[in-house]
Amino acid sequence: MKPYESSETAAVLPGPRPLVPAGVQAVPEAPLAPGEVERLVGGWHHDPHGLLGAHPTAQGVAVRVLRPLAERVVVVTEHEAFELTHQQDGLFTGLLTEFAALPAYTLRVTWNGTEFEQEDGYRFLPTLGETDLHLIQEGRHEQLWQALGSHIRTIDGVTGTAFAVWAPNATGVRLVGDFNGWNGTSHPMRSLGRSGVWELFVPGLGEGTRYKYEIATRDCRQMQKADPLARQTECPPGTASIVTASRHRWQDADWMSARASRTAHDAPMSVYELHLPSWRNGLTYRQLAEELPAYVRDLGFTHVEFMPVMEHPFGGSWGYQVSGFYAPTARLGTPDDFRHLVDSLHRAGIGVIVDWVPAHFPKDDFALARFDGTPLYEPADPNRAEHPDWGTLEFDYGRAEVRNFLVANAVYWAEEFHVDGLRVDAVASMLYLDYSRENGQWTPNEHGGRENWDAVRFLQEMNATVYRRAPGIVTVAEESTAWPGVTRPTDQGGLGFGLKWNMGWMHDTLEYIQHEPVHRKYHHNEMTFSMVYAYSENYVLPISHDEVVHGKRALVSKMPGDWWQQRANHRAYLGFMWAHPGKQLLFMGTEFAQGAEWDHEHGPQWWVLEEGWPAHGDHDGVRSLVRDLNRLYLDTPALWQLDSDPAGFSWIDGGAADDNVFSFIRYDADHRPIVAVVNLSPVVRHGYRVGMPSVRADVRDARWLEVLNTDDFVYGGSGVGNPDPVKAEPVEWNGRDTSVELTLPPLSTIWLVPA
Known part of the structure; x- marks a missing residue:
């Protein structure tokens, strides 16, 4: 291979072609203006095609070819060949007086005595219309x-x-x-x-x-x-x-068709969040396709959510500092390999949500920052461009081309990779001009306020476009403030997201659960307050990667008490979470109560599940609970059908603070109930009376069956519970006509349904 040439663009010739002469000398062309050549060779010319290639003139066709360090350039037509003259700096020119318009031609270029045959790219019209x-x-x-x-x-x-x-x-x-x-x-x-x-x-x-x-x-x-x-x-x-081209042949037509016919709001959604590079360290996309669908399907999750898979230079950012918005990270394989993984999950009946990061991008010199030498993707105003938390740059949402880049990117992942959802990261940082900024560090909007209206319009356009083009998709906002209408439709002035992470629920309940049980009665409202605003948006309940890193400890390690109590609290919390209105999201490793924080270099502590590990039964028991939670969740419409409708929830007793007990009812569209009773005290409560809903107007002595008990032996619990159906009695309690007496296991959640 010779300088400036590729084996893909040039074929070595053994000698002159038969019937074609080596090349007669073309008529020398008058030299171009020196400035033109200098701009062309120096890389400062805006129209190289205006000089290079073949151009009709009054004297014939002028051909100009830029081949630095070449010894000889010959223009070859079907029957003739013409040698060009080197003018300067690798520019070869000639005037072909025999032609008024030059037909298709190729070039023969000689370096160090060896000829290469090439097409001339400068003879073609633009490829964009x-x-x-x-x-x-x-x-x-x-x-x-x-x-x-x-x-x-x-x-x-x-x-x-x-x-x-x-x-x-x-x-x-x-x-x-x-x-x-x-x-x-x-x-x-x-x-x-x-x-x-x-x-x-x-x-x-x-x-x-x-x-x-x-x-x-x-x-x-x-x-x-x-x-x-x-x-x-x-x-x-x-x-x-x-340069790439896809050869993947999708096999998920049934999945895509079924997806288009349902909406996320009234369908079950239980999400397993994971970091692909560390879920099973060292696996490629195709190897993950062999293991991940089976694992997720066995546990009963309806969806996976991938932390960002877009290309990023620093692995320690976990993908949240994106440099290649249109490319799956090459760390795990090719784009078609990623398509194969999505396809495999779909064929296993599992939806795919990907984290999407339109809030910022890194400053690396090779990527988007000052892309053409000026602020292009980022705002020109440094007060708006710099992201104070992450040392990155924010996008200029007010620029049409930048907004287009991002909206089209969202569509790209939906159409090219068949993803079923986009979880949009750091929405709050986009919505507020003063996000993480002190006075004097931000510029107010045109009305003097702190709202970034350009970002609002961008998010509305993105959501409206994606929902129009990808039927059945869902967009999910990670938005941590009280911005109104995050999940309200855009035609009603909302941002247009399908779902929003319930950061308030996450913060409050984790704050509560970390207290010693003796102190929990003073924080009782932290477990109940979420129902005050539960229907203001369409929510996901997230126990995500953010809650198990940077010294926050793994979920089970947040819990007070000894190891048994920690696991019991962990199980009870999950039982409460799955019964609470909203979709669920659980980060990898939490499904088997790993004790250490997540480490992106090592991934989950799978070894605690291995045979012989002392706590093997403890960890596997928690995983069995998650499996049963998902199974019962999918089989019980009351737990998901009316997530966004107040008619789907009723407190039995949300005020039993001294007992550390919470009891409530979930209903489906046909008013069929399931009752959840949560005892977050470490004592067994015998004969604990709970008011129960009427199953039918003419039935006052219904029997109630315990279908879930997080204290069951099989989950690593103590085995206390209500193994036999419990008969309702006509005793008024909690403002209800009938009630039952239950045995509440320590640090537990139980679910009951009509027998």
């Missing part, structure tokens, strides 16, 4: 990844790769990669006018080609940048973009 460019300018290209980025195309019978990048403030853009020795001199791109897009078609380049864009800035610098719309990247620490 007027519609694409108009939509990009307007910020309305909902499939932006099909226009920008790199795409293998066949044009006039010639196969190669088309490249396009948005860099409106660049003074020149060149393509660099493994095909030209990372020197872009021979591959300048053309500007497509006011759109700010630069484009180039390179014949012969195909899958696996590594590339970047070399951008010339207004202050006379040149930077190499990864493609913002690259659909595949090098594995970090490599930062190059890679």
